[in-house]
Amino acid sequence: MVKKPEFRDLFPGALELMILKTLSRKPMHGYALAQRIKETSDDLLQIEEGSLYPALQRMLKTGWLISEMGLSAKNRPVRIFKLTQAGRKHLEQEISSVEQMFAGISRVLALARQ
Amino acid sequence: MNWLQQLFSRRRHYNELSESIREHLDEKITDLQDRGMSREQAERSARREFGNVTLIEQRGREIWQWPSLESIIADVRFALRQLLKSPMFTAAAVTTLALGIAINATMFSLVSAFLIPHLPGEDTEHIVAVSSVNPDSQFQPEAYPSSAPNYLAWSSNTHVFALMAADNEFLTGSLSEPGQQAEAVSYAAVSPNFFSVFGVSPSIGRSFRSGEDRPGQDHLIILSHGLWERRYGSDPSIIGRSVRLNREDYLVVGIMPATFRMLGFMPKLWTPLTLSAADRMAGARTNRNLFLFARLAPGVTLQQARTQMSTLAQLAQKDFPAVEQRWGASVRTLGDFLIYNFSIRSGISVMMTVVVFILFIACANVAALMLTRAVGRQKELAIRQSLGASRARVVRQLLTEGIVIAIFGGALGLGLSYFGIQALRAGLTFNEYIADVPVRLDSNVLFFALAISLLAAVLSSVIPALKASRSDINVSLKSETRGASSDRSHNRMRAVLVGGETALALFLLIGTCLLIRSVYLLDHQELGFAHDHLLTAGLVLDQARYADSVKKAQVVHQAVTQLEQISGVQTVAVASDLPASGANSIPIHIKGQPEARPNEENRAIDVLITPNYFSAIGLPFRRGRNFTASDDASGPRVVIVNQQFVHQYLQDSDPIGKQIKLDTDGAAPSWSQIVGVVGDIKTYSELPTVDPEVYESFSQRPVASFSILLRSSVEPNTITPSVRQVLAEIDSELPLLRIMNMDQMIEVQRNGNPLFSRILAIFAILALVLAAIGIYGLVAYSVGQRTQEIGIRIALGARTSDISNMILREGLKVAAIGSCIGLLIALPLPKVFGSIFQGLIVSAPLIYPIVLVAMLLVAFIAIQGPARRAARVDPNVALRNE
Numbered sequence: 001m002v003k004k005p006e007f008r009d010l011f012p013g014a015l016e017l018m019i020l021k022t023l024s025r026k027p028m029h030g031y032a033l034a035q036r037i038k039e040t041s042d043d044l045l046q047i048e049e050g051s052l053y054p055a056l057q058r059m060l061k062t063g064w065l066i067s068e069m070g071l072s073a074k075n076r077p078v079r080i081f082k083l084t085q086a087g088r089k090h091l092e093q094e095i096s097s098v099e100q101m102f103a104g105i106s107r108v109l110a111l112a113r114q
Numbered sequence: 115m116n117w118l119q120q121l122f123s124r125r126r127h128y129n130e131l132s133e134s135i136r137e138h139l140d141e142k143i144t145d146l147q148d149r150g151m152s153r154e155q156a157e158r159s160a161r162r163e164f165g166n167v168t169l170i171e172q173r174g175r176e177i178w179q180w181p182s183l184e185s186i187i188a189d190v191r192f193a194l195r196q197l198l199k200s201p202m203f204t205a206a207a208v209t210t211l212a213l214g215i216a217i218n219a220t221m222f223s224l225v226s227a228f229l230i231p232h233l234p235g236e237d238t239e240h241i242v243a244v245s246s247v248n249p250d251s252q253f254q255p256e257a258y259p260s261s262a263p264n265y266l267a268w269s270s271n272t273h274v275f276a277l278m279a280a281d282n283e284f285l286t287g288s289l290s291e292p293g294q295q296a297e298a299v300s301y302a303a304v305s306p307n308f309f310s311v312f313g314v315s316p317s318i319g320r321s322f323r324s325g326e327d328r329p330g331q332d333h334l335i336i337l338s339h340g341l342w343e344r345r346y347g348s349d350p351s352i353i354g355r356s357v358r359l360n361r362e363d364y365l366v367v368g369i370m371p372a373t374f375r376m377l378g379f380m381p382k383l384w385t386p387l388t389l390s391a392a393d394r395m396a397g398a399r400t401n402r403n404l405f406l407f408a409r410l411a412p413g414v415t416l417q418q419a420r421t422q423m424s425t426l427a428q429l430a431q432k433d434f435p436a437v438e439q440r441w442g443a444s445v446r447t448l449g450d451f452l453i454y455n456f457s458i459r460s461g462i463s464v465m466m467t468v469v470v471f472i473l474f475i476a477c478a479n480v481a482a483l484m485l486t487r488a489v490g491r492q493k494e495l496a497i498r499q500s501l502g503a504s505r506a507r508v509v510r511q512l513l514t515e516g517i518v519i520a521i522f523g524g525a526l527g528l529g530l531s532y533f534g535i536q537a538l539r540a541g542l543t544f545n546e547y548i549a550d551v552p553v554r555l556d557s558n559v560l561f562f563a564l565a566i567s568l569l570a571a572v573l574s575s576v577i578p579a580l581k582a583s584r585s586d587i588n589v590s591l592k593s594e595t596r597g598a599s600s601d602r603s604h605n606r607m608r609a610v611l612v613g614g615e616t617a618l619a620l621f622l623l624i625g626t627c628l629l630i631r632s633v634y635l636l637d638h639q640e641l642g643f644a645h646d647h648l649l650t651a652g653l654v655l656d657q658a659r660y661a662d663s664v665k666k667a668q669v670v671h672q673a674v675t676q677l678e679q680i681s682g683v684q685t686v687a688v689a690s691d692l693p694a695s696g697a698n699s700i701p702i703h704i705k706g707q708p709e710a711r712p713n714e715e716n717r718a719i720d721v722l723i724t725p726n727y728f729s730a731i732g733l734p735f736r737r738g739r740n741f742t743a744s745d746d747a748s749g750p751r752v753v754i755v756n757q758q759f760v761h762q763y764l765q766d767s768d769p770i771g772k773q774i775k776l777d778t779d780g781a782a783p784s785w786s787q788i789v790g791v792v793g794d795i796k797t798y799s800e801l802p803t804v805d806p807e808v809y810e811s812f813s814q815r816p817v818a819s820f821s822i823l824l825r826s827s828v829e830p831n832t833i834t835p836s837v838r839q840v841l842a843e844i845d846s847e848l849p850l851l852r853i854m855n856m857d858q859m860i861e862v863q864r865n866g867n868p869l870f871s872r873i874l875a876i877f878a879i880l881a882l883v884l885a886a887i888g889i890y891g892l893v894a895y896s897v898g899q900r901t902q903e904i905g906i907r908i909a910l911g912a913r914t915s916d917i918s919n920m921i922l923r924e925g926l927k928v929a930a931i932g933s934c935i936g937l938l939i940a941l942p943l944p945k946v947f948g949s950i951f952q953g954l955i956v957s958a959p960l961i962y963p964i965v966l967v968a969m970l971l972v973a974f975i976a977i978q979g980p981a982r983r984a985a986r987v988d989p990n991v992a993l994r995n996e
Binding site: 029030031032034048049050051053054056057058060061067072073074076077078079 | 134177
C-alpha cells in the first residue's frame, strides 16, 4: 500500500506554526529545522521530513519567509530559511489565537470533569 | 509579486526547491555517517525518513503554479491521447451525448425565444402591465384588459406609477389608397404617452403628443417597421403624407424601429386612443378592452404597486358592486405579463423536462460505457496510484476525460441543434404571433449548451471516476489480465445505471404517449358539425359607412344573395362567430328562475346567425323551428338554444316558448322566446367542452364583425377568387380579414398541437433507442467479459440454448426491474398533465401495459445479438484465449 506521505496535522496550520516558531528563534536550513521540530515535539508528531518542503514553499510564496545562502553545521553551503516581518506578525497572531483555543478547550474539559 | 514575475521566477524556485532537498539529504547522510552508519545505510535511512522525493518536489512546485493550470493542460492532452486510442468508445460516447445535447439546445431555443422575451425600451424592469383579474375566465384570468373608467382612476395614482398608458389592441381596420385593394390590418389605439412608457421613440418622425387624443386631432398614424417596409417600400417620405384608414384620412407622423416588438402583440400601426364622454361614465365599466402599461414611479417596488392596485380594485368593488364584484387587479413586470399572456410556458416546460430526462438517459449510457472502459484500464490506474498519484488526482484525470468527451459532444450537438432549430422554426408557423418570434441559435442557447455539456460531463463521469479510483491496487496489479468472470461491483453499478435509464425511458415513453394520445383525441374529436366543404370569410363593417343596423342588415343581405349566385355554392350563411371557435359568453336569465347575484349568473355562448346557418354547417334540429325572414328587427325577439342549454339550465324540460333574457354588450337586456333546439357543437375545436349556447337572429341585432360561411359542392378554395370579386363589387373598400376553409381554420386553432405531438414522438423514440443501446451495451460487454466462463460451461456440456437463455435472462432482468420502477413513477402522470394542460383529458390506462410490453420487446431484441454471440462461443478458442 502507498503510505500517506502527508503530515498528519494536529489541527490546521500546526506544522506552519511550529516552523514559524522554530525559525523565529534562529534562521535554519531544512535539515536542522526538521531535527529541531522532532526534538522539541518529543517525537509526538510523526512527520516525514520531506513534508516540510511543501509547507516551506507555501510560506515563501506568502512572504512569511525568505531564503538565503549560508553555511550548515558541517560547513556546507545551504539555503537558510528566515522569518520576515510579515511572518513574525503572523506568528504572533497565530499564537494568540491558538492560546485562546486551548484555553477554551481546557475550560470545557474542566467543566466535563466536574 | 505580480503574475508575470512569478512566471519567470518559477523555474528558479523549482531549482531552489530541488537544491534544498538535495542539501537536506546530504546533510542528513553526513550526520548519520558521523553516528557510525555506512554510506549505504545512511543513504537508505535518510531517504526513508524523508519520504517520496519526487512527490514532495511535485507538491512544492504546485504551490508556485496557478491553480495547476499546467497539470490540467497535461490532463487534457493525456485524455485526448486516450480517447484517440479507442475510437469506437469515443465515437459512441460523443454521439450519444451529442444527441442529448442537440435536443436540449434545440428545445432551449424555444425557451430563449418565448420565455426570455425581448423587451422593448429602456429600464425594462420598471415597466409593468396592470391587468384586471377576471373571476370567470379559465384562460389567463390575470391578464384581462381593463375598462376606461378603471384606467382613468388608476392612472391618476402618480405616486405609484410615473406614467400609465392604455392600449386598445386587436382592432381591425381597412387600409386603402385610391386604386388599391383595401387591406385589413390589425392595429392598436394607444394613449399618446404609450411610447414614453417604454422609453422608445419612432426611428423616423415623432411620437404622439399629449392632447392628440382629442377628437379632431386624433387622425394620426405611427407605422410599424414591418408595415412601412412591406406596404410603403421603406420610403421615409411617407412621413407627413396621409393614408386612408377606415375610409378616413390619417396623417403619418412616425415609424417605429423594428426592435419595438412585444410577444403576442403585433399591431401594424398605432393611432391615438380617444376616450369619449361615454367611455368615462360608469356605464363603460363592462367594456373591458384596454391593456394598461405603466412605468413605476422612482423607488416604488412591484410589491408596493400590487398592494396599491388591490386597494384600488377593492374600492371599485365597493363603489360599483354590480359590475366590479369579484374583479381584481394584478400588476406584473412586462416580461412576466407577456409570457403569462402568451401562455406557452407549460408546453415548453413539459418539453424541456422531457429533454432533460433524455439527457440523463444519454449520460447514463455514457457512464455505463466509461465503467466498461474503466475495467480495462484498472491496471493503468493502479500503476498510477502506486507511483504516488492520489485518489483525487486519478478522479481528476478521469473527470477531464469526461469533460473532453462532453465538449466534443457539445460541439457536435450544437451543430446538430442548428438543423434542429431550422426544422423547429419551419414548424412554428401555425399562428402569426408565433411566426413573428425569432427562434434561433442565440447566445442564450450557446451558454445553455455549454452548461449542459459540463453537467453531462460530470453526470457521466463522476460515478465511473469514483468507482475506478477506489479499486484496490494490490488486487488489480496481481490479478490476471482476464478473470473467468468480471468484477462484480463494476457490473452491479452498470446494471444499476442501465436499469435506471430504462426506468427513466419508460417513464418518458408513458408520459409522451399519454400526451400524444390526448392531443390526438382532441384533434380527432367529433366537433358536432360538418366542417368539410365549408369556406369562411371574415368581415368587419366600419362605423363610417355602416353605422346603423339597417345598413348592416342590408349589406349582409346583399352579400348573401350575390354569393349564392356563384356556381358551386350551395348555401351561404352569416354568423357573428365561426362554429367551435370560442364565441362570446354572456350572462343569461331564464324567466321564472331566481335572479342570480352579479357576476354569478348563468352564462351561455352567444352567436348571431342568419337562417341558413344550420343547414350550411349541417347542424341538426332537435325541436321547434328555424329562424325565418320575418324574425327581423320588427318581429318579437326569438332565440334558438342547443341541447346542452336545455340540459343544464332547463333540466331537459320542453324549452319551446320559454322566455330568456340575454345580457349582451352594448344592447339593453330584453326578453326573447326560445323557438327551437339544435344539436351541440364543441365550444372550441381544441377543447372537449360543450357549453350552453344561444343563437340569435342576425337581422334582429346586426353586428359589425362577422364571418360568412359558404357550403360548396366543389373544393372550397376554388371559389375563393369569385368570393373576393363579389365582395369587391359590393364595396371595394371593405376589407376581407381572412378567407380560409373551415378545416384550415380548425388547423390554425389547434395552435401547433400537431407539431407538439410530432416533437413528443421524436422524444419518445429517442428515449427508447437510447435505452435499447444501453441494454445492448450492458449485455454485449458482459458476454465479452464472460467468454471464458461461457467456454467452460459449453465444454462441460451446456447447450447453446442454455447459454443464450442465461444471457437473455440477465439482460431482461435489468430491463424488467427498470421498467417496473418507471411504470410506478409514471402512475401519477395523468393527474399532473391534467393540472398543467387546461382541458386536456389525460386518461389512458391501457397505455401503461402497452408501453411496458413494447419496452421489454425492444430490450429483448437488443439482447438477441449478444445472446446469439454467446451461444456461438467456441470453447476451444475461449479457453485458449488467455
